[in-house]
Amino acid sequence: MITEVQNAVTTDPYLSGVLQSVQDSDEKNFRDFFLDGRETLCYQRTEDTHPRVCVPAVCREAVLRDVHGDSTLAGHPEIDRTTVAVSHAFYWAGLHADVAHFVRTCKTCVVSKSSNHQHLGTETYSAIPIQPFTSWIMDLIGPMPRSKDGNEWIVTWVDRTSKTIVATAAAHKHTSAEDLGRLTFKEICCQFGLPQNLTMDNDVLFVSSLWKSL
Numbered sequence: 570m571i572t573e574v575q576n577a578v579t580t581d582p583y584l585s586g587v588l589q590s591v592q593d594s595d596e597k598n599f600r601d602f603f604l605d606g607r608e609t610l611c612y613q614r615t616e617d618t619h620p621r622v623c624v625p626a627v628c629r630e631a632v633l634r635d636v637h638g639d640s641t642l643a644g645h646p647e648i649d650r651t652t653v654a655v656s657h658a659f660y661w662a663g664l665h666a667d668v669a670h671f672v673r674t675c676k677t678c679v680v681s682k683s684s685n686h687q688h689l690g691t692e693t694y695s696a697i698p699i700q701p702f703t704s705w706i707m708d709l710i711g712p713m714p715r716s717k718d719g720n721e722w723i724v725t726w727v728d729r730t731s732k733t734i735v736a737t738a739a740a741h742k743h744t745s746a747e748d749l750g751r752l753t754f755k756e757i758c759c760q761f762g763l764p765q766n767l768t769m770d771n772d773v774l775f776v777s778s779l780w781k782s783l
Contacts, residue, residue: 570628570631570632570635570714571607571609571622571714573628573631574609574622574623574624574625574628575607575608575609575610577625577627577628578610578623578625580625581625581626581627582626583662584610584623584625587599587600587602587610587623588602588610590602591603591604591610592604601613601614601615602623603620605620609622609623610622610623611623611660612660619716621656621657621658621659621660622658622659622660622714623659623660623661624659624660624661625661626661629661629667630671632655632659633651633655633667633668633671636651636654636655636710636713637651637668637671637672637675638675638677638678645675645677645678646708646710646725647672648668648669648672648673649727649732649734650708650710650725650727650734651668651671651672651710652664652665652668652669653710653723653725653734653736654710654711654713654723654725654736655668657713657723657736657738658713658714658716700730701728701730701731701733702728702730702731702733702761702762702764703730703762703764703765703766704728704729704730704764704765704766704767704768705726705727705728705729705757705764705766705767705768706726706727706729706768707724707725707726707753707767707768708724708725708727709722709723709724709725709744709749710722710723710724710725711723712741716738718738718740719740720738720739720740721739721740721741722738722739722740722741722744723736723737723738723739724736724737724738724739724744724749724752724756726753726756726757728761729768735756735757735760737752737756739752753767
């Protein structure tokens with residue numbers, strides 16, 4: 570994927586100009602754009618914790634398919650969670666709008682919503698709770714392109730009331746039920762309190778006896 574992105578950047582109507590500006594700059598930096606160690610065009614603002622790979626127009630659909638649905642583990646997450654997953658590693662102008670359009674027109678998602686499908690995991694959806702931060706939806710998205718820290722997965726939690734999104738990266742070896750339980754305690758329980766309800770995916774990791782006990 571990275572090689573395809575690198576090659577396509579040189580012919581992209583917008584990013585090719587950005588790439589040229591970066592290469593012509595003495596600091597090899599142009600308006601938050603720069604080349605990383607792999608000579609890949611990246612974008613990172615001052616407030617960003619890590620750089621994101623710039624994706625040319627011809628590669629965006631492949632990225633969206635990979636994150637949203639091509640992988641069986643991706644599980645066709647909703648718009649918010651797909652946006653979190655894509656924007657964690659990638660950047661392009663209009664990313665949020667493209668994700669929303671892609672998810673809304675996903676044939677699998679349309680069929681799923683129109684059918685009387687099973688609710689996720691061992692918990693079931695009910696009316697949206699009035700009190701925020703008491704009911705969360707959890708998902709494990711990936712595998713993604715491996716980061717410099719060795720992370721390939723994104724764990725997300727979405728509060729059903731406020732739509733607050735919490736996300737953290739995880740390596741494959743750190744996605745056991747016990748590891749996910751510790752992450753939930755750190756990212757959700759310590760910051761928002763113990764949830765009354767946690768709706769989980771049907772992944773084996775999520776429905777293990779250890780995970781239920783947590």
